[in-house]
Amino acid sequence: MKKIAYILLSLLIFSACEEKKSTETIEKSTEKPQKPNENNFGIVLHGGAGTILKENMSDSLEAAYKAKLTEAIQTGYAILEKGGTSLDAIEKTINVLEDSPLFNAGKGAVFTNDGKNELDASIMDGKTLNAGAVAGVTTVKNPINLARAVMEKSEHVMFARDGAEQFAKEQGIEMVDSSYFFTENRMKSLKRAQKREKVELDHDDKTAFYDPYIKDDKFGTVGCAALDKHGNLAAGTSTGGMTNKKWGRVGDAPIIGAGTYANNATCAVSSTGWGEYFIRGVIAYDISAMMEYGNKSLQESARKVIQEKLPKMGGNGGIIAIDHKGNVAMEFNTAGMYRASMNGDGELYIGIYANN
């Protein structure tokens, strides 16, 4: 009986210890071992999510996308590798995408209902939690640069439309004639959307917006997130909005917490998708909050938000993100998302469809 009591005692003590240990293991298993600082950096970008299917894509167009995604990610990577800041890296990376007609941002911006191009952008610094955003600018070549100027050169976070243009002029930001944003492809998209809208008497199908490249009209935004060698995170997003946009609609791209969020304590995130749902779900910040308060990893948080919470609301799209340890997430619930990443070892990843 004495022996049995001892055995039971030992078992009890052992099981109590085991329980504690397994909890610790679970908590730790979400953390990858930290690399030495010199290689602990990385960058990830997206060029929009949507119904991007291999069968709708020509080989030459696919090659053009891949080339531009590669050029963009390498631009930011080069800055990080030399010890540059994550803010510089994401700004210059986004500039490459903004200057390409392939993406719905900058040069490739879609047209509004009245044939204008209205651009939005936002940026956030994970070190200071400072942020900048602009909505509805029409003559700013690279809206992400203006968002950064709002963050660094004003006490404000967000400027809209003509006010934002005025600030851009005062700050010496590069301006262009609005005709710079004219592309034949985007004009065709607008005409097609308006023709379809006229036919659509049943307004139950309210998605009267369309982007021929990604087979959807609510999508197509560019964004980038990076971790630099100094341990600082940053994220930025830039968009041309929705084809056939009306009423000065503002999507999630210029909304801090929805389209962009960065915090050195957690992660840096840029969103792309059906903007209204990203605003309602506060998607970018939600991933950070789940990490901070729920002790989840970036990967778990991104998956839960994009694959569970967002579809439950009826929304779709994706995010790219990087955490303070260099872990990267590229999560989307659409058929595809233009995306690329490079880690501290210089490994390049390029993806378009669900299975690469």
Added chain:
Amino acid sequence: MKKIAYILLSLLIFSACEEKKSTETIEKSTEKPQKPNENNFGIVLHGGAGTILKENMSDSLEAAYKAKLTEAIQTGYAILEKGGTSLDAIEKTINVLEDSPLFNAGKGAVFTNDGKNELDASIMDGKTLNAGAVAGVTTVKNPINLARAVMEKSEHVMFARDGAEQFAKEQGIEMVDSSYFFTENRMKSLKRAQKREKVELDHDDKTAFYDPYIKDDKFGTVGCAALDKHGNLAAGTSTGGMTNKKWGRVGDAPIIGAGTYANNATCAVSSTGWGEYFIRGVIAYDISAMMEYGNKSLQESARKVIQEKLPKMGGNGGIIAIDHKGNVAMEFNTAGMYRASMNGDGELYIGIYANN
């Protein structure tokens, strides 16, 4: 020896059970017992936070504020008591505050740098997580009504400036001539701010905005949150922005997640304060996220966000909120905040300064 083993065993088992129980107790202690549904409703509002001090306030002005706060909260309470929706209650409550020149919203909106009144508002439905927002409207009498129309009559969340005005006209929202928003008091504030700005050659002090009523210039917004008898939460916020505002600045009031958030699973929140910090901190949603992922009560979350996280960033202001059990929070880190609440038992609370 046998006895000792038994005692140890019993102690171990007991302590294991105790540990489990105490955890449960802690978790439960944050939840107040749920009242029967008929009385389980409530409403809370704010009329702006800032350096509101008894010594700067005349008796008659204080009485006027208290009377208007009472009228506003009773308006929403009456709707809830009759079984009306939280959305109706907060909209009508905010209308009372918008129609008064005492608050920086609607009729009492402050002037921009070029002598205009640009109004912002947002609303969110905790049941559906749907939301609506408008930024920079100039001829809409009650911007909260337009925000609700954006939420209910469009597939979008946010409209800005002339686009939002166009939508308002199409929806038959009550429009006024922009001269409706002229008040002598607010014009004086603008003149004073501009005079001071001219003198302030050292731009290190960038707070060139001023509201004489609340002894600050970044503040003064109205908002309301309510829980109805059907268990549905809603929140809304309306503002005239900052005195001497430039560059089409957008504050937190029309930003879902920053100025307004509502979710039946957690709480409904409306913010007031230095808008830039509320955007950067995603303040309204942060309180909800801390409840959801951190298992904190509304009171704990609101306190942590407003008394710890916000000041750590350098920001100030306050929030009012109500959770799905009818618990109310009125948290601010400024000298005062115009505020009022009524619970399901009809108990009225009115406060202006820190100690009531």
